[in-house]
Amino acid sequence: MRQWTKRQWAAAAGGxxxxxxxLxxxxxxxxxGLFAREIEPTWWSYPVWALAAVLSGLLLATYVRTGPAPRDDTRPDxxxxxxxxxTWFAIGCPVCNKLVLxxxxxxxxxxxxxxxxxLLALAGLALLALALRARLRTAASCEVRPRVESR
Structure with missing residues (x-):
């Protein structure tokens, strides 16, 4: 991430x-005024919410193109x-969620x-961290070079 461009950092902040x-x-x-909550949020909902948002923003920034289009597969993780x-299920109201009900x-x-x-919160944050780690590792190990046309 030390080599990220301003565009990537802007995408991370926006994401x-x-x-x-x-969330x-x-x-x-x-x-x-759009949604109501029957049960007050737990104390840990706020840090999980913030951490999930930061990890999501950083993950989004890994998809920002900084050079020529890569030739490898860049499908989202x-x-x-x-x-x-x-994390959305974890920080939501347990009795307000229609799927759970x-x-x-x-x-x-x-x-x-x-x-x-x-436990859902921990699992969600772990998945986000693993996805970010995977994206950062592949970005660092697979430098994309422009294709040289031979005549």
């Missing part, structure tokens, strides 16, 4: 801000998407799902 909003509004960590989804009901959401949310 972090976008992730803060995308914070539906989970009501950012108070808003699915661990990043999985990590973001897991459909799967386990209201009592299951409180008795079964809520205690698992810290």
């Amino acid at each position: 972090t801000a976008a992730a803060l909003v995308v 914070g509004v539906p989970t009501v960590l950012i108070p808003n 699915r661990r990043g998407l999985g990590g973001t989804l897991l 459909l799967a386990v009901g209201a009592s299951g959401a409180l008795n079964w799902f809520a205690p698992l949310q810290p």
